[in-house]
Each structure stands twice: as structure tokens, then as C-alpha cells.
Amino acid sequence: xxxxxxxxxxxxxxxxxxxxxxxxxxxxxxxxxxxxxxxxxxxxxxxxxxxxxxxxxxxxxxxxxxxxxxxxxxxxxxxxxxxxxxxxxxxxxxxxxxxxxxxxxxxxxxxxxxxxxxxxxxxxxxxxxxxxxxxxxxxxxxxxxxxxxxxxxxxxxxxxxxxxxxxxxxxxxxxxxxxxxxxxxxxxxxxxxxxxxxxxxxxxxxx
Numbered sequence: 001x002x003x004x005x006x007x008x009x010x011x012x013x014x015x016x017x018x019x020x021x022x023x024x025x026x027x028x029x030x031x032x033x034x035x036x037x038x039x040x041x042x043x044x045x046x047x048x049x050x051x052x053x054x055x056x057x058x059x060x061x062x063x064x065x066x067x068x069x070x071x072x073x074x075x076x077x078x079x080x081x082x083x084x085x086x087x088x089x090x091x092x093x094x095x096x097x098x099x100x101x102x103x104x105x106x107x108x109x110x111x112x113x114x115x116x117x118x119x120x121x122x123x124x125x126x127x128x129x130x131x132x133x134x135x136x137x138x139x140x141x142x143x144x145x146x147x148x149x150x151x152x153x154x155x156x157x158x159x160x161x162x163x164x165x166x167x168x169x170x171x172x173x174x175x176x177x178x179x180x181x182x183x184x185x186x187x188x189x190x191x192x193x194x195x196x197x198x199x200x201x202x203x204x205x206x207x
Contacts, residue, residue, distance in 0.1 A: 052156070067140065081183060094140070
């Protein structure tokens with residue numbers, strides 16, 4: 001919703017440092033006026049309502065390239081991201097990447113929900129199950145698959161839009177993979193990993 005300009009600046013700088021030869025940056029929602037060199041898709045009402053699926057689909061429909069990185073505005077791309085993704089260029093339909101908290105612990109990245117394991121992180125060397133889903137924080141997608149399956153434009157914050165999209169993606173015959181070699185940092189120190197879950201703490205920093 002444009003309320004975190006410092007985080008957005010850090011994110012865009014980190015994307016540009018990757019030096020990807022052919023790319024574009026698109027921002028949907030309530031992009032701040034100072035943004036330059038990006039494609040803005042003003043959707044202030046959807047941003048205020050937290051309709052993530054509607055904003056994501058607007059980005060996908062406007063995108064010029066087939067390989068998409070769809071993410072929240074509070075992620076910082078690490079130098080390994082570009083080359084990690086390039087190594088998986090031809091062997092995925094949808095891809096999760098490693099997401100770290102500022103303290104180095106894991107944020108929701110390779111995770112499962114709704115099955116016998118409950119909602120938790122999967123260890124990087126742990127066998128996947130049929131309930132693996134793409135975290136809404138960030139995912140790498142093929143445009144063709146995303147246009148076919150589509151995010152639910154009516155779901156809002158904390159209504160499981162990422163789980164819903166993942167279930168329908170797999171149901172349509174697409175594969176969800178995981179790229180440990182590519183990583184980003186979730187730019188929010190309120191979150192920390194505890195065991196195989198991630199917790200948010202809004203009080204004094206007494207971690």
C-alpha cells in the first residue's frame with residue numbers, strides 16, 4: 001500500500017544489483033510518486049483492502065516476460081538469487097526459494113499445511129508431501145501457468161490466498177519445486193524461526 005517506502009527502496013536496489021540483462025520491475029497497489037524506472041499499476045482500493053490476488057494478477061497480466069518473480073515489498077534479494085534461479089531455468093513450473101529472517105533463521109519458504117504434519121516448515125533435506133505450498137512472500141512462476149490457474153482476486157490478507165493458489169496449481173498438473181541456491185531476506189525483525197515454525201512478536205524486543 002506504499003506505506004513502507006524504505007523497504008521498497010531497499011528491495012528495488014537489491015534487484016538492480018543482480019544485474020539481470022533483460023528484466024522489468026512492476027509495482028502494483030499504491031506505488032509512491034518517487035518511484036522511477038519501474039512500471040506502476042495503481043490499485044489503491046485493492047491495496048487498502050489487502051486483496052493480494054487481484055494485485056498479483058494485474059502484475060502477471062502486464063508482465064512482458066515468461067519467467068516471473070512475484071513477491072511482497074519487504075524482501076531483499078541476495079547476490080545468489082539470479083544464478084540460483086538460472087540453474088533451475090528449465091525444470092520447474094513454480095518454484096519456492098530460501099527465505100531468511102534478518103537473524104539468519106528461516107521464514108516461511110519450503111512449507112506444508114493441511115496434512116498430517118500440520119502447518120510447518122519442511123527441512124531442506126526432508127521429503128516433500130502433497131500439501132507443500134508456495135509461500136505468498138515470494139515465488140518464481142511461469143507466466144503461462146499463472147494465467148491459466150490465477151490467484152483468487154477476492155481473498156485478502158491472512159485468508160490463505162497462497163495455499164489456495166498452490167492447491168489449484170498442482171491440481172492443474174503443474175509442479176512446485178524448491179531452489180535452495182537462491183535466497184532472499186525478509187526485511188522484518190519481528191519474525192523468528194522457532195523449531196519448524198515462524199513466529200511474529202510485536203512487543204518489546206525480548207527474543
